[in-house]
Amino acid sequence: MDLSQAKHAFITGGASGLGLGIADALARRGVAVTIADINEDSLKEVLATRGNQFRGVRLDTRDRENWQKAKAEAEAAFGPVDILVNNAGISPNGREFADMDPESFDRILAINLVGIVNGIFAFGADMRERGNGHIVNTSSQAGLTAGIPGVGAYSVAKFGVTSLSEGLRVEMEPHGVGVSVLCPGYVQTNLGANTVKIGGDIRQYTAAMPESDVTPADVGEMVAEGIEQNAAYILTHKDVWPGVEKRMNAIKAACDYRRNA
Amino acid sequence: MRISEFRHAFVTGGASGFGLAIANAMAGHGVRVTLADVDEEALAAVQAERGELFRTSVLDVRDREGWREARARAEVDFGPVDLLFNNAGIGPDGSELADMSPESFDRMIAINLTGVLNGVSTFAASLRDAGRGHIASTSSMSGMAADNAGLGSYGPAKFGVVAMMEVLRREMEPFGVGVSVFCPGTTATNLIASTRRFGSDRFPEEASLLDLPVKPEQLAPAILRGIEENRLYIFTHTERRAAVEERFAGIMAGFDAA
Numbered sequence: 317m318d319l320s321q322a323k324h325a326f327i328t329g330g331a332s333g334l335g336l337g338i339a340d341a342l343a344r345r346g347v348a349v350t351i352a353d354i355n356e357d358s359l360k361e362v363l364a365t366r367g368n369q370f371r372g373v374r375l376d377t378r379d380r381e382n383w384q385k386a387k388a389e390a391e392a393a394f395g396p397v398d399i400l401v402n403n404a405g406i407s408p409n410g411r412e413f414a415d416m417d418p419e420s421f422d423r424i425l426a427i428n429l430v431g432i433v434n435g436i437f438a439f440g441a442d443m444r445e446r447g448n449g450h451i452v453n454t455s456s457q458a459g460l461t462a463g464i465p466g467v468g469a470y471s472v473a474k475f476g477v478t479s480l481s482e483g484l485r486v487e488m489e490p491h492g493v494g495v496s497v498l499c500p501g502y503v504q505t506n507l508g509a510n511t512v513k514i515g516g517d518i519r520q521y522t523a524a525m526p527e528s529d530v531t532p533a534d535v536g537e538m539v540a541e542g543i544e545q546n547a548a549y550i551l552t553h554k555d556v557w558p559g560v561e562k563r564m565n566a567i568k569a570a571c572d573y574r575r576n577a
Numbered sequence: 578m579r580i581s582e583f584r585h586a587f588v589t590g591g592a593s594g595f596g597l598a599i600a601n602a603m604a605g606h607g608v609r610v611t612l613a614d615v616d617e618e619a620l621a622a623v624q625a626e627r628g629e630l631f632r633t634s635v636l637d638v639r640d641r642e643g644w645r646e647a648r649a650r651a652e653v654d655f656g657p658v659d660l661l662f663n664n665a666g667i668g669p670d671g672s673e674l675a676d677m678s679p680e681s682f683d684r685m686i687a688i689n690l691t692g693v694l695n696g697v698s699t700f701a702a703s704l705r706d707a708g709r710g711h712i713a714s715t716s717s718m719s720g721m722a723a724d725n726a727g728l729g730s731y732g733p734a735k736f737g738v739v740a741m742m743e744v745l746r747r748e749m750e751p752f753g754v755g756v757s758v759f760c761p762g763t764t765a766t767n768l769i770a771s772t773r774r775f776g777s778d779r780f781p782e783e784a785s786l787l788d789l790p791v792k793p794e795q796l797a798p799a800i801l802r803g804i805e806e807n808r809l810y811i812f813t814h815t816e817r818r819a820a821v822e823e824r825f826a827g828i829m830a831g832f833d834a835a
């Protein structure tokens with residue numbers, strides 16, 4: 317999508333971290349931005365330091381009725397949304413499946429997977445009808461490879477987001493709507509603290525976030541470029557590839573094992 | 578673990594298709610099998626015909642309390658479960674994501690994905706304590722590459738099952754419990770009829786899979802061997818390999834731009 321033609325982006329989880337990085341990158345390119353977030357304090361803080369190209373709306377992405385209200389409010393101010401960034405999410409819970417409270421699994425799935433499809437339910441049909449638009453869904457490196465104990469529920473949700481985005485891209489392509497899935501590696505953000513704030517169950521994990529020299533601002537630039545090019549996958553860390561390649565080879569070997577059987 | 582060493586298998590979606598084929602094959606090795614299914618009539622029919630081999634249990638895999646009860650009943654009859662096969666599921670109904678009713682998305686996730694988690698929650702800790710056993714789940718080749726329109730929520734659910742089994746495998750490995758994910762392609766089962774009855778408000782086409790040349794019974798030996806050899810991925814439809822490769826090529830291209 318040609319960003320110089322884009323007018324309005326709606327970004328969930330836009331008040332912090334990657335979402336804010338993406339908002340700033342799009343705003344720099346002249347796009348008006350609605351940042352939608354569950355955290356009102358962060359929304360206020362961000363809006364206080366941004367110009368009138370920014371608006372904020374409180375939204376819990378799990379709440380389908382609220383999506384309709386947020387959409388109406390946003391479009392009344394800035395016109396039809398042509399870029400949707402489904403980015404709000406919470407962190408892994410650090411629990412192994414055998415010990416996991418099923419409600420903790422439900423919460424991660426509700427926010428990290430269903431919260432994203434809720435955005436598609438709210439905006440997908442409109443974009444398709446207009447024959448124009450772009451949707452970015454935030455998955456993770458954990459949506460490409462899985463196998464870290466304690467990151468199971470998160471990986472399940474993120475694999476879901478990756479697949480959802482791949483399927484949606486096929487469905488939307490004939491209608492001129494682009495779809496990208498963002499699969500970042502580790503980036504320093506407030507993910508751990510924000511997860512606790514919304515009642516997420518979280519163990520051992522935040523402390524374990526490794527250092528990274530990729531910043532949310534860098535990710536914002538990568539996403540803007542990815543939208544311009546309608547990239548299927550927006551990937552931020554080259555060092556994620558060896559893990560993906562290893563998994564690919566294991567899958568190919570398992571296919572060949574069967575074929576030779 | 579050799580199949581004949583398993584004592585009690587608990588198979589969901591066991592009244593039909595893959596579940597029943599797997600159960601029959603396990604029983605052929607002398608394993609006692611509990612068939613759990615939401616379809617009471619189909620269970621009764623199996624029970625009437627082959628009651629000496631199986632116990633049946635009416636269970637909706639979405640019902641967490643139901644899981645606890647089904648497990649307790651099954652273990653009274655046949656002792657501790659050492660093989661859990663999470664297989665129950667519904668098929669896609671052809672809706673595209675932008676047109677899908679949110680309830681339909683939720684139902685697919687609840688049955689095909691959270692239903693699997695519910696099985697894991699019910700049995701994984703005990704298997705770990707016992708230090709032996711196996712957990713297998715049915716995903717699909719759509720859990721490897723979901724590259725056609727109209728799969729809607731089926732792809733996310735099946736990708737999720739694959740991820741769950743990949744992580745669970747690492748978590749259970751140190752305790753001697755095996756984990757596999759079975760990823761079939763299209764096979765002659767009652768999936769469309771079951772989906773129409775239990776899984777969709779949009780009624781998929783009247784078509785049936787039952788005329789397809791590949792029957793679930795033919796695939797059961799490969800599935801059992803995958804369990805026996807504790808293979809993470811159990812594939813039976815390798816013609817989808819090309820689609821999987823194409824998907825990885827797309828991801829690799831993304832890394833070139835990173």
Ligand SMILES: NC(=O)c1ccc[n+]([C@@H]2O[C@H](COP(=O)([O-])OP(=O)(O)OC[C@H]3O[C@@H](n4cnc5c(N)ncnc54)[C@H](O)[C@@H]3O)[C@@H](O)[C@H]2O)c1
Pocket residue numbers: 328329330331332333334335352353354355358375376377378403404405406407427431454455456457499500501502503504505506507508510511514
């Ligand atoms: N930081 C990383 O290393 C990393 C890596 C891969 C993927 N991700 C993903 O990136 C996305 C953004 O996370 P981040 O790292 O920028 O963290 P962050 O906490 O800084 O930002 C996430 C924002 O989402 C909001 N949010 C959470 N739940 C919400 C809900 N239900 N409704 C509306 N808003 C909600 C939070 O309030 C917060 O402002 C998440 O989906 C996360 O899983 C992050």
Ligand SMILES: NC(=O)c1ccc[n+]([C@@H]2O[C@H](COP(=O)([O-])OP(=O)(O)OC[C@H]3O[C@@H](n4cnc5c(N)ncnc54)[C@H](O)[C@@H]3O)[C@@H](O)[C@H]2O)c1
Pocket residue numbers: 589590591592593594595596613614615616619636637638639664665666667668688692715716717718760761762763764765766767768769770771772775786
């Ligand atoms: N047949 C195929 O082509 C194909 C391909 C890939 C994957 N699969 C998967 O194989 C698995 C088994 O399906 P099948 O093809 O044997 O179809 P099937 O309809 O013959 O068997 C599925 C069984 O699951 C039961 N079931 C459905 N919802 C349930 C619920 N909520 N709780 C308990 N039981 C429930 C049904 O009553 C049915 O007996 C499914 O997970 C399906 O997604 C099938």
